[in-house]
Amino acid sequence: MAAMFSQNPIMNGPNYSFSDTPRTNNAPEGARQHRFDPYTDNGGSTLAIAGADFAIMAGDTRHTSGYSINSRFSPKCFRIGGTTADQSDATMVLSVVGFAADGEALKERLDTVCKMYRYRHGKPMSVNACAKRLSTILYQKRFFPYYAYAILGGLDEEGKGAVYSYDPVGSYEREQCRAGGAAASLIMPFLDNQVNFKNQYVPGSGEGHALQERERKPLPRKEVEILVKDAFDGAVERHIEVGDYLQMMVVTKDGIEELIMPLKKD
Structure with a gap:
């Protein structure tokens, strides 16, 4: 009886595999579709918040493939444009999430561009110029794109x-x-809601459409750090592809500070 229920009626037997899906009756005998699919999604999430004199880039470190965890420490935020091996004098941070190999390739290419600019001009590339250059790099690959979602952070010319x-x-x-x-x-x-103040109104400013929206202004650094941790603490409770550790990088006029904090590992 157990054997009967373990069999697949379509394949007329057990051990059904998605790689051997049944062909329709209209398909010629022996016909098989071949497909080249170079992309995969390695999970994880990133976020970025800009402050008055700082920018915070953050991401979890889980690297997944389907329901499998390939690595519990695969960072998604990278220093860009430094002159040393540890990028200690870098001024910008790039976060990439999606297909890890494409994210790594994109990071290396942008880092090379920033290093060449610094060598030729004797100064680091501005975050505005780097943002435009990254757009060009991505557009050049539009017919076979980098399967990665990128966010660039730093300080502008006004600090x-x-x-x-x-x-x-x-x-x-x-x-x-x-x-x-x-x-x-x-x-x-x-x-x-917490950073852009969407659907937040000034108490007592009126009723209905007369309500005045809360003025949007940059949050202090300590408050942003708490929001980032809260955001990922909530995400790991609801998403299996996010977890293990939180990598937070804070860009200020004094450099880039990196913080690593634990997240849920199940």
């Missing part, structure tokens, strides 16, 4: 925090905050 978010083919926008990756749909509504 204010700057965050640029991208789609895979180079369209970009400067924003106050942005989340990307597997848990972006969970984190972004939280950021919209």
